[in-house]
Amino acid sequence: MTAFIADSEAVRGAAERLAHASATGAPTGVVRDLIGRDDVDRAYAVQRIVTRGRIAAGARIVGRKIGLTSPAVQRQLGVEQPDFGVLFDDMNVTETPVARRPRLLQPKVEAELAFVLGADLDFDQLDAITVRGAVAYAAAALEIVDSRIADWDISFGDTVADNASSGWFALGPKRLSLDEFEPRTVAMNMAINDEIVSTGTGSACLGDPLNALAWLARTARAFGDPLRAGEIILSGALGPMAPLRPGVPVRSEIFIGTETLDAVNFVWEEN
Numbered sequence: 351m352t353a354f355i356a357d358s359e360a361v362r363g364a365a366e367r368l369a370h371a372s373a374t375g376a377p378t379g380v381v382r383d384l385i386g387r388d389d390v391d392r393a394y395a396v397q398r399i400v401t402r403g404r405i406a407a408g409a410r411i412v413g414r415k416i417g418l419t420s421p422a423v424q425r426q427l428g429v430e431q432p433d434f435g436v437l438f439d440d441m442n443v444t445e446t447p448v449a450r451r452p453r454l455l456q457p458k459v460e461a462e463l464a465f466v467l468g469a470d471l472d473f474d475q476l477d478a479i480t481v482r483g484a485v486a487y488a489a490a491a492l493e494i495v496d497s498r499i500a501d502w503d504i505s506f507g508d509t510v511a512d513n514a515s516s517g518w519f520a521l522g523p524k525r526l527s528l529d530e531f532e533p534r535t536v537a538m539n540m541a542i543n544d545e546i547v548s549t550g551t552g553s554a555c556l557g558d559p560l561n562a563l564a565w566l567a568r569t570a571r572a573f574g575d576p577l578r579a580g581e582i583i584l585s586g587a588l589g590p591m592a593p594l595r596p597g598v599p600v601r602s603e604i605f606i607g608t609e610t611l612d613a614v615n616f617v618w619e620e621n
Contacts, residue, residue: 393510418564419586461602490522550589
């Protein structure tokens with residue numbers, strides 16, 4: 351993984367398309383015609399421009415999200431690696447959403463584990479064992495993913511440029527110590543309107559959500575922007591995502607055996 355490339359006309363054009371879609375609520379066409387289907391450097395360069403624009407508008411970075419942790423999804427998009435995006439403070443809908451949240455265009459929802467860091471991850475040895483010690487606590491999470499690309503017609507380049515198809519996120523109420531459980535051993539179910547629509551396991555996330563965290567830590571550091579204490583990390587979906595509809599309750603549970611470790615509830619109330 352190399353550092354971000356300098357802005358180019360194509361990169362700026364892709365960023366402008368995505369920013370316009372966010373501002374108007376109207377999905378745009380693909381951006382891969384400008385930056386390529388799988389040009390990693392160009393895609394993250396677009397993401398960086400979009401991030402700068404959000405910061406200039408008053409948003410504050412609170413963490414990162416990891417995507418494409420499922421081998422099946424990687425095969426679908428023809429890639430061999432995950433991707434990542436940025437979490438902003440106004441994406442956090444753990445409490446009741448308000449009008450200033452970024453609007454949702456084509457939302458879907460997925461369940462995962464979140465890690466909150468208690469220490470920086472800015473050193474050479476970054477694997478599942480070493481990053482574990484930097485985790486202050488874990489929590490159940492719902493990620494409301496979204497795409498500014500019409501009809502979710504995305505390639506790897508499209509989703510990376512579009513901040514890894516980010517939308518909102520919500521965390522469960524418990525702070526789970528990693529002394530209490532192994533992330534790879536958890537099971538998950540997600541219900542919409544009391545009907546289970548997704549199930550999965552910790553091992554479905556790159557073999558262990560801590561592997562995903564280690565990948566992100568190495569990648570962020572290689573890009574010159576290492577993970578820092580206090581950041582929220584969404585480690586990647588534990589099962590399939592499902593469409594999100596206004597007013598319909600969503601609940602996910604993270605459990606081991608019959609013991610529920612944490613749960614998170616969410617209802618999308620349109621602005």
